[in-house]
Amino acid sequence: MRIGMIGTGTVGRTLATAWARAGHAVVLGSRRHADALARTELSAALAAGVGVTDPASAAADADVVVNATPGTASVSALLAVGAAALEGKVLLDVGVGFDEEGGLSHPRESLGEEIQRTFPGTRVVKTLVTVDRELMIAPGSLEGPSTVFLSGQDPDAKHTVAGLLADLGWPKDSLLDLGGIATARGQEHYALLFMGIAGAIGSYGFGIRVVPPAGA
């Protein structure tokens, strides 16, 4: 699968490298793609076979576009890519935005919903926003199984994303489809409990598991 990564921070580079190692054709979209210093920052990803180009080209040539930009900058970054390049595509959205006081940038809705509303012809799937970057690509690093969530309007798009999660090592029974893109709100708002738990246990490398009723 051809994956275009928008956002070249640690999350974007980590996911790009992991998917390249799983055999996908991954291209990072960077506004500084011709800049030597930027290429140095990206060297680990480049060594894993990830390509680098400008964001619009990365999206235009992709089957799946990934939003790994900071949540406060995501909509403007995607508008710069352009609706045409995103039309009809699966957009895997891992963004979450915080304001200057550490509160959510979208306290009354979610970034996932805003992206879906801004790009109605794009099939947005929110996932991986409830786990730290390192756990995203190493779900087996915990003492037991944990849960990862999906939110989006399009079942086929969620099926595609489920395959990409499997490529990162997430077992099929660890995935929970929450429903439409409005349920992205729950995933994003969990960030506040995530930070509380991280502070309490002294690690970001934890997951949560949904524990169902006995006998369910």
Added chain:
Amino acid sequence: MRIGMIGTGTVGRTLATAWARAGHAVVLGSRRHADALARTELSAALAAGVGVTDPASAAADADVVVNATPGTASVSALLAVGAAALEGKVLLDVGVGFDEEGGLSHPRESLGEEIQRTFPGTRVVKTLVTVDRELMIAPGSLEGPSTVFLSGQDPDAKHTVAGLLADLGWPKDSLLDLGGIATARGQEHYALLFMGIAGAIGSYGFGIRVVPPAGA
């Protein structure tokens, strides 16, 4: 321990009954305490030995006051009880408020923080807000252990609340102290993910377990 319950809805009645069965002296504070119809609604709790009086008396005579009112009405209900009756006491807060569209009534902070700010002489502990009413008193009903959270400024108050959780059946190692009352925000905002999960699995009777890194 003398427990004064503010809020006589299903959550308040359920907790009052469970703590009475565990041997505590529990009194429900109801504005309609002398009303025959209200007493009929409360009959199961009364049969378990729970008393009924007016809210101010229930708080004044208690060691621990419990807020089980709807989150949008909690501050006014507690103001009606009065700061004097709450002064120095442990206030176990299980409230969470929703607006008319199902969003959080405190999207930029938490009810727990608002209560603590309104009653600075009261020791507020937020807990149990991440689980359904039935699970509150039956944590063993799940297919495995789950986690319940505590947030509050006062370690002694959290110790008291931890004891009351143990009386409901929560094992000591299922409790996670998140820190100060500001961490109540995470517990309350989780309500949105809770609703998404409930919709996905078709049950409110689930928990989440924090899954730490292997070997931690």
